[in-house]
Amino acid sequence: MWFYEKKLQYPVRVSTCNPKLAKYLIEQYGGADGELAAALRYLNQRYTIPDKVVGLLTDIGTEEFAHLEMIATMVYKLTKDATPEQLKEAGLGEHYVNHDSALFYNNAAGTPWTATYIQAKGDPIADLYEDIAAEEKARATYQWIIDMSDDPDLNDGLRFLRQREIVHSQRFREAVEILKEERDRKKFF
């Protein structure tokens, strides 16, 4: 089960009214390498992975929901006061027609989230390598969004999220090392 703490993992600030950034950010909300996909990928894979790394998948999968919440807050702040006209200018006219300014799980190009974005092969090494790749892809996505954004406060939050992807990738790499290790030669830190 989960406990909910009613605050964000990292404070979200947005300094400029630029709904176009919301259109880019939504990639990390409902895109293939976004936070929703990440959370669901890890929390599902953990049932069929050796005990030693179940906790890691639970921890990281849980944290991804905290990231999802940060992205949602960013998108919301950027769109909540936008008129239909402003949304149209930002390339969000189609989104408005379908959702008003409600958030939805789709990528930056408007394609809805699909379970085919995630995998569960049941092979621990295959699954962890997928997770490592997913973290590197999320890291890259944050870079591309930072490159497109000139909002320093928003970028501050995005840099935090990118840093977390680096740490997650490291931990998944270590999980592979743990599963590779011979039984009688173990060391714990």
Place this chain on the structure above:
Amino acid sequence: MNEKHQKSFTTVKSYRPFHSRYDPCKPIGVKYYSTPPNLFLGFQPPNLQQFSAKEALKKGTLWRFFYDYYENPYEKKGR
């Protein structure tokens, strides 16, 4: 932190994509990509240097080794 775990690598690399005189756009020149610290350490060894708790919450990692600030490499050409 042990000497050998000091950062002895760069986290930004670059290359020059081939540009033909028949390519329609002005060449971008250099393309950049990240090679973050997690590629270089293997299993994290004990006693790595930490940030203070307060700093760590801000930076997104407790461990100095893994911290990698990112900025748009195309904005600050040749960082």
